Amino acid sequence: MTKAAVIGGGVIGGGWAGRFLLNGWDVAVYDPDPEAERKITAVLDRARLSLPMLYERTLPTEGQLTFATSLAEAVAGAAYIQESVPERLDLKRRVYAEIAAATDTPIGSSTSGFKPSDLGEGLAEPGQVFVAHPFVPVYLLPLVEIVAHPAADHGPLDAAAEILRSLGMHPLRVRAEIDAHIADRFLEAVWREALWLVKDGIATTEEIDDAIRYGFGLRWAQMGLFETYRIGGGEAGMAHFLAQFGPALKWPWTKLMDVPDLDDALVAAVAGQSDAQSGHRSIAELEALRDRNLVAILRALKGQGSAAGALIAEHESRLPAQPPAHGVLTTVDRTIPHDWTDYNGHMNESRFGQAFSDAADAVMAEIGAGPDYIADGLSYFTVDIRIRFLAEAHAGARIRVESQVLDGSGKKLRLFHRMLTAEGTEMATAEQLLIHVSLETRRACPPRADVAERLAALAAEHAHLPPPDPAARLPQR
Amino acid sequence: MTKAAVIGGGVIGGGWAGRFLLNGWDVAVYDPDPEAERKITAVLDRARLSLPMLYERTLPTEGQLTFATSLAEAVAGAAYIQESVPERLDLKRRVYAEIAAATDTPIGSSTSGFKPSDLGEGLAEPGQVFVAHPFVPVYLLPLVEIVAHPAADHGPLDAAAEILRSLGMHPLRVRAEIDAHIADRFLEAVWREALWLVKDGIATTEEIDDAIRYGFGLRWAQMGLFETYRIGGGEAGMAHFLAQFGPALKWPWTKLMDVPDLDDALVAAVAGQSDAQSGHRSIAELEALRDRNLVAILRALKGQGSAAGALIAEHESRLPAQPPAHGVLTTVDRTIPHDWTDYNGHMNESRFGQAFSDAADAVMAEIGAGPDYIADGLSYFTVDIRIRFLAEAHAGARIRVESQVLDGSGKKLRLFHRMLTAEGTEMATAEQLLIHVSLETRRACPPRADVAERLAALAAEHAHLPPPDPAARLPQR
Numbered sequence: 001m002t003k004a005a006v007i008g009g010g011v012i013g014g015g016w017a018g019r020f021l022l023n024g025w026d027v028a029v030y031d032p033d034p035e036a037e038r039k040i041t042a043v044l045d046r047a048r049l050s051l052p053m054l055y056e057r058t059l060p061t062e063g064q065l066t067f068a069t070s071l072a073e074a075v076a077g078a079a080y081i082q083e084s085v086p087e088r089l090d091l092k093r094r095v096y097a098e099i100a101a102a103t104d105t106p107i108g109s110s111t112s113g114f115k116p117s118d119l120g121e122g123l124a125e126p127g128q129v130f131v132a133h134p135f136v137p138v139y140l141l142p143l144v145e146i147v148a149h150p151a152a153d154h155g156p157l158d159a160a161a162e163i164l165r166s167l168g169m170h171p172l173r174v175r176a177e178i179d180a181h182i183a184d185r186f187l188e189a190v191w192r193e194a195l196w197l198v199k200d201g202i203a204t205t206e207e208i209d210d211a212i213r214y215g216f217g218l219r220w221a222q223m224g225l226f227e228t229y230r231i232g233g234g235e236a237g238m239a240h241f242l243a244q245f246g247p248a249l250k251w252p253w254t255k256l257m258d259v260p261d262l263d264d265a266l267v268a269a270v271a272g273q274s275d276a277q278s279g280h281r282s283i284a285e286l287e288a289l290r291d292r293n294l295v296a297i298l299r300a301l302k303g304q305g306s307a308a309g310a311l312i313a314e315h316e317s318r319l320p321a322q323p324p325a326h327g328v329l330t331t332v333d334r335t336i337p338h339d340w341t342d343y344n345g346h347m348n349e350s351r352f353g354q355a356f357s358d359a360a361d362a363v364m365a366e367i368g369a370g371p372d373y374i375a376d377g378l379s380y381f382t383v384d385i386r387i388r389f390l391a392e393a394h395a396g397a398r399i400r401v402e403s404q405v406l407d408g409s410g411k412k413l414r415l416f417h418r419m420l421t422a423e424g425t426e427m428a429t430a431e432q433l434l435i436h437v438s439l440e441t442r443r444a445c446p447p448r449a450d451v452a453e454r455l456a457a458l459a460a461e462h463a464h465l466p467p468p469d470p471a472a473r474l475p476q477r
Numbered sequence: 478m479t480k481a482a483v484i485g486g487g488v489i490g491g492g493w494a495g496r497f498l499l500n501g502w503d504v505a506v507y508d509p510d511p512e513a514e515r516k517i518t519a520v521l522d523r524a525r526l527s528l529p530m531l532y533e534r535t536l537p538t539e540g541q542l543t544f545a546t547s548l549a550e551a552v553a554g555a556a557y558i559q560e561s562v563p564e565r566l567d568l569k570r571r572v573y574a575e576i577a578a579a580t581d582t583p584i585g586s587s588t589s590g591f592k593p594s595d596l597g598e599g600l601a602e603p604g605q606v607f608v609a610h611p612f613v614p615v616y617l618l619p620l621v622e623i624v625a626h627p628a629a630d631h632g633p634l635d636a637a638a639e640i641l642r643s644l645g646m647h648p649l650r651v652r653a654e655i656d657a658h659i660a661d662r663f664l665e666a667v668w669r670e671a672l673w674l675v676k677d678g679i680a681t682t683e684e685i686d687d688a689i690r691y692g693f694g695l696r697w698a699q700m701g702l703f704e705t706y707r708i709g710g711g712e713a714g715m716a717h718f719l720a721q722f723g724p725a726l727k728w729p730w731t732k733l734m735d736v737p738d739l740d741d742a743l744v745a746a747v748a749g750q751s752d753a754q755s756g757h758r759s760i761a762e763l764e765a766l767r768d769r770n771l772v773a774i775l776r777a778l779k780g781q782g783s784a785a786g787a788l789i790a791e792h793e794s795r796l797p798a799q800p801p802a803h804g805v806l807t808t809v810d811r812t813i814p815h816d817w818t819d820y821n822g823h824m825n826e827s828r829f830g831q832a833f834s835d836a837a838d839a840v841m842a843e844i845g846a847g848p849d850y851i852a853d854g855l856s857y858f859t860v861d862i863r864i865r866f867l868a869e870a871h872a873g874a875r876i877r878v879e880s881q882v883l884d885g886s887g888k889k890l891r892l893f894h895r896m897l898t899a900e901g902t903e904m905a906t907a908e909q910l911l912i913h914v915s916l917e918t919r920r921a922c923p924p925r926a927d928v929a930e931r932l933a934a935l936a937a938e939h940a941h942l943p944p945p946d947p948a949a950r951l952p953q954r
C-alpha cells in the first residue's frame with residue numbers, strides 16, 4: 001500500500017482523495033477547515049458511485065483515509081503530495097515552506113493560474129513544486145496539466161506523472177510555464193466572450209450553453225480542436241484549412257480585444273439567467289446529473305476505443321490481475337453502471353446477458369482463446385442461451401459471475417453461469433452454448449489444438465463440481 | 478411528401494440534404510460544380526449509416542434526391558430553401574436575387590460569419606434571407622443558429638424553425654445579429670488562443686486537442702459553460718462564482734488582446750504538428766471515427782435523457798406511428814448502432830436480448846401497460862428467457878422483431894419473438910416469460926383490469942397464429 005498526502009480538502013482535494021483511495025492508495029488529508037471532513041466525504045460518495053462504473057472489472061480494494069492534524073504528519077512517508085488550498089500565492093508559499101521542511105518529495109499544486117516559478121519562490125529547492133492542475137470532477141475527468149519549474153530535476157517529475165497515469169489520469173506535460181497553463185486559457189477566452197454576449201443581449205446563459213452542448217461541445221469531447229478542423233480542410237490538409245479560414249483572424253469575430261466590466265448589472269444578469277436555466281435543480285442534483293452524463297459519455301467512448309475512453313481501457317488493462325482460479329471460475333467482478341439500468345429502476349435483462357457474454361469471454365481467455373486468438377481469425381459464437389432472472393440489481397452494486405464448463409468437446413463450449421451479489425445472493429443463472437467458428441468463413445470449425453487441450457483439462461476439472469439445477473438448464477436434446 | 482431546396486452541395490449542403498432526405502423530404506440540389514453529385518453522395522453515405530443509429534425505431538422512408546439544372550428549378554415548390562454556397566458576400570447576394578425572383582419562400586443561409594442585414598442588402602424584401610447556421614457533421618449535430626433580419630416578418634421564420642425541429646435539429650434563436658453569431662465567436666476565440674500556444678511553443682496541436690478532449694470538452698458536451706460553472710459556485714449560486722472568479726478577468730490569462738500573425742512559419746508548424754498527430758489516418762477514416770464517436774456519445778446522452786440525447790428522444794417520439802397491427806405484432810423496427818457490436822464484428826448477444834426486451838416493452842404498450850402504467854407503479858419483469866442465435870447481424874443493418882403472445886393469463890405474460898432481417902431472414906428467436914409486478918413492493922401481483930382485458934383479447938387473437946417451433950421453446954414444466 002502506498003500513501004498520498006492531500007493538502008486542502010475542498011471539491012478539488014476531495015476529488016484527488018477519491019482518485020487515490022479508489023486506486024488502492026492510503027490518503028492522509030490535511031485541512032484546518034472544521035468542515036473539511038464533511039466536504040470530502042460528500043465528494044468521496046460521488047467518486048465511489050461513479051469511478052468504478054467506468055470499468056468492466058473491479059478497482060483495487062479502497063485505501064484508508066485519515067485526517068492529519070498537521071502538514072508534517074500528512075506528508076510523512078507520502079510517495080505523492082498534492083496541494084489544493086485556495087488560490088492565494090502567500091498561502092500556497094507558506095504551505096510549501098512547511099512541507100519542504102519535512103520532506104523533499106515533489107509537491108503537485110492544483111493551481112489553475114500560477115506558474116511554478118511563482119509558486120516555488122523562497123524555497124531552498126524551488127523545483128520541488130510543480131503544477132498538477134486537474135479538472136472537476138477530478139475523479140472522472142482524466143486531464144492533469146503538468147508544468148515543471150524551470151529549475152526542476154525531471155526525474156522525480158517523471159515518477160510523479162507515472163503515478164498519475166496509474167490512477168487512470170492523463171498527465172499532459174506543458175512545454176513551458178505560462179499563466180493559466182493551456183486549458184484555462186481557452187476557458188478564460190470563452191468566458192470573456194460569453195460575458196460579452198450576455199451583456200450585449202445576444203444570448204442568455206442557457207442559450208449559450210445550448211450553443212455549446214448541441215454543437216461543437218460534442219465534437220470537442222472526442223477530437224478536440226485541431227483534429228476536427230483537419231477534417232474541415234479535407235484531403236488538402238491542414239495548411240489548406242489555414243489558407244481558407246486564416247483571413248477570419250483579421251475579422252471582428254471576437255470581442256476579446258477588450259474585457260467586459262463585471263459590474264453589478266452584469267452580475268445580476270448572469271446570476272438571474274443561470275437561476276432561470278438551472279435553479280429548479282440543487283447543486284447536488286446537478287452534480288449527480290453531470291456525473292451520470294460523464295460516466296455514460298466516457299463509457300460510450302470506451303466502447304469505441306477512442307479519446308478518453310481509450311485511456312480508461314488502457315488503465316483497466318493494468319489493474320491488478322485476479323488470483324489464479326481454482327474450481328469454478330470467477331469470470332466477472334464489476335460495478336453496475338448507470339447505463340445498464342432501465343425504466344424499472346433496475347439492471348435491464350439485456351445487461352444480465354451482457355455480463356454472461358463477458359463471462360464467456362473470460363472463459364475463452366482462460367483456455368487461450370483471448371484477443372490474440374480472435375485476431376488470428378478464430379472465435380466462439382453463442383448459439384443458444386437460457387437466462388433465469390432471480391433478483392433485481394441496481395446501479396452502483398457490485399456483481400460477480402461464477403462460471404463452470406459443462407462440455408468442451410469438439411466444436412462445443414457449454415457453460416453454466418451464476419450471477420451473485422457481493423453478499424453471495426444468487427441473482428441469475430445462465431446456460432450458454434457456444435460453437436467454435438472461423439471468423440473468415442463465419443462457419444463452425446474445431447478449435448486450435450492448444451485451445452482444445454486447455455479446454456478439455458478445464459472441463460475435466462469442472463466435471464467434479466456439483467452439477468447445475470436441472471430446472472435452470474436449456475432444453476436437452 | 479414535402480420538398481426542400483439545397484443550394485450549394487459541399488460538405489454542408491450534403492449534410493443538409495441528408496437531414497431532409499432521411500426525414501422523408503424530397504430534396505432538389507442546385508450546384509454548378511460538376512463534382513457536386515460525387516461530393517453529396519459521399520456525405521449522404523455517411524449520413525445514411527449514422528443518423529438512423531440514433532433512434533430505437535425507423536426513420537420515415539427516405540425522400541427522393543434530384544439535381545436541378547437551375548436555381549429556379551431547384552426552388553420551385555420548395556417548402557424550405559437552404560443556401561450553403563462559399564462564404565463570399567457577392568456570390569451569396571447574386572444567388573438570393575435569383576431565388577427571390579422565383580419565390581418568396583424564406584431562404585436560410587449556412588453562413589458562419591455574415592449578418593442577415595449584410596446578406597439581404599439589395600433584395601426587395603431583405604427579410605427573406607435569414608441565418609440558419611449548422612455544424613459539421615450536419616446530419617448528426619443538432620445545433621442550428623437562427624438569426625433574423627431586423628426587418629424580417631417572424632411568422633415565416635417560426636415556420637422554418639419548426640421545420641428544422643421536425644428534422645431533429647435544435648433551432649437556437651439568436652436575439653440580435655452580430656458577426657459570427659454565437660458559437661463561432663467561441664470557436665474563433667479558442668482558435669486564436671490555440672495559434673498563440675503553438676506559435677509560442679507551449680503545446681503542440683495534439684497536446685492542445687488532448688487538453689480539450691480529456692478535460693472540459695467532456696463537460697461541455699453535456700452541460701456547456703454556465704451550468705458547469707454554476708456547480709463550481711456551489712449552493713451559494715452563480716453570483717458567488719462570479720465574485721470568486723471575476724478577478725481573473727483582469728489577469729493576463731489570454732493573449733486575445735492581440736492576434737497572431739499567420740505567417741509561413743506558423744502555418745508550417747500547425748500543419749506539421751497536425752500531420753504528426755493525425756496523418757496516419759485519411760480524412761475519410763477521421764470522418765468515420767468522428768461519426769462513430771458522435772453516435773456513441775449521442776446515444777449515451779439519450780440513455781440518460783439529457784442534453785442532445787433528450788432532443789433525439791423527443792424527435793423519436795414524434796416519428797410517424799406504425800400502421801395498426803394485425804395478427805403478429807411488429808414490436809421492433811430499427812437500425813443496429815455501432816455500440817451494439819463487439820470484437821467479433823457483429824451484434825453482441827446481449828443486444829439481441831436488448832431488442833427482445835424492447836419488443837416486450839412494445840407488447841406492454843399495446844396492452845395499455847406503457848410508460849403511464851409504469852409511472853403508476855405497475856410493470857412486468859422478465860423472469861426467464863431463451864434465445865437461439867441463428868444468423869449474425871452487423872452495424873447499420875435494419876432489423877425487425879415480430880412478437881406473439883403465447884399466454885396472458887393471471888400474472889403471466891409469455892411471449893415468442895422472431896428477429897428478422899429487412900429481407901425476412903430469421904436471425905434469432907426468443908421465448909420470454911414475464912411476471913406482472915408492483916414496483917412498490919417489487920413482488921408479483923395481478924395486472925389492472927383494463928390491461929388484463931386487453932391482454933386476454935390479444936392472446937385470444939394470437940391463439941390462431943401458428944405455434945412456435947417446439948425446438949425453440951423454453952423447457953416446459
